[in-house]
Amino acid sequence: MKPVRLALLGCGTVGAEVVRLLHEQADDLTARIGAPIEIAGIAVRRLARDRGDLPVDPALFTTDALGLVKRDDVDVVVEVVGGIEPARTWLVEALRAGKSVVTANKALLAEDGGTLHDAATEGGSDLYYEAAVAGAIPLLRPLRESLHGDKITRVTGIVNGTTNYILSSMDSSGASFTEALEEATALGYAEADPTADVDGFDAAAKAAILASLAFHSRVGAADVHREGITEVSAADVASAKAMGCTIKLLCIASRVSGPSGDSVSVRVHPAMIPRTHPLASVGDAFNAVFVEAEAAGQLMFYGRGAGGAPTASAVLGDIVAVGRNRLAGVRSASESAYADLPVRPMGEVVTRYHISLDVADRAGVLAAVAGVFAKHDVSIATVRQSGRGDDAILVIVTHGAPDAALAATVRELQALDIVRSIASVLRVEGATT
Helix, strand or coil, rough: CCCCCEEECCCCCHHHHHHHHHHHHHHHHHHCCCCEEEEEEEECCCCCCCCCCCCCCCHECCCCCCHHCCCCCEEEEEEEECCCCHHHHHHHHHEEEEEEEECCCCCHHHHHHHHHHHHHHHHCCCCCCCHHCCCCCHHHHHHHCCCCCCCCCCEEEECCCCHHHHHHHHHHHHHCHHHHHHHHHHHHCCCCCHHHHHHHHHHHHHHHHHHHHHHCCCCCHHHHHCCCCCCCCHHHHHHHHHCEEEEEEEEEEEEECCCCCEEEEEEEEEEEEECCCCCCCCCEEEEEEEEECCCCEEEEEEECCCCCCHHHHHHHHHHHHHHHHHHHHHCCCCCCCCCCCCCCCCCHHHHEEEEEEEEECCCHHHHHHHHCCCHCCCCCEEEEEEECCCCCCCCCCCCCCEEEHHHHHHHHHCCCCCEEEEEEEECCCCCCC
């Protein structure tokens, strides 16, 4: 049997695990594909780096990634380096040359996935990227294939393990954000520089990929409204508990119907959700995605969303798929972006809000605050007040309102002399509006 020749770009945590699994499962993978897999080369930044007992011939390592990609004896290119460039150049070169590509590069797919899909169409090649979102959880292929005959209306997910660990720790122990982040870093859940996670960049890239697949439209990272969790306080967590809620960093992609046709709303931000919601019990560094479709109803995908072994598992699943396709002389279905739905501005998105105000404790304050909400047509659902000397804390939960209306309300509240500060503004999801 003629082997499937594979070029691996990157040999860090995920790449090394891919090599190990290819070695350990060689016989099974051969049976599943119908031909053995051979590693043609491994592109790395530093040849001299100690890679322990990795079961691979050292002669296969090279620093010339583009040269490896261009080799005629390479059938499949697997990219686990990350970043935009030079990864984009490598993968476009491979796809245009008819080579199958398997990538875990969420940033590139969210930033410029259209270029990769166009190159795949031009070269008649496969582009698979299950590992780009939620690690080993089989999520993208169901959206791309299993639910292709259905109409997906909403995808809500916890897709970043670091932030989920931090918020789960704050919820269970009452810790501050800083304390929970320090704990996550000590345990290895957070990077030395956690910006991409805690500021929502990682989740926003994944949200763009999910929305593109779910709604058959090209959605990029720039289309995603993004907020991180750095401003979530222990007081917010306590207030959520009092409401029977917990706080999660959610990615939410929705199909929205309107008088001028359908559009897509894509956002990432912390939100309160009822403890009865399926996502509320997702703790630690786990991921989960809740999909709602017209015919299939509600579906839940849950598991470990990061780490070398889970991510490598998804990569190997894609390698098997592209290997089978190459042997059969076929390619997977091309990108489905026929709907080309516009992205709805965040200001038009309707949701509920939880607003905590530090106000002067005197007569008429509540009436003045309520008047501002009424002026901007934001309906109040509940009000809770607690005194503290000359000051008081007002916690207001609204009915559904457009984001722009709430933003205007907050701006006017900040200008009132009776409002000392606005402690927090959080959205409330998963409850009747």
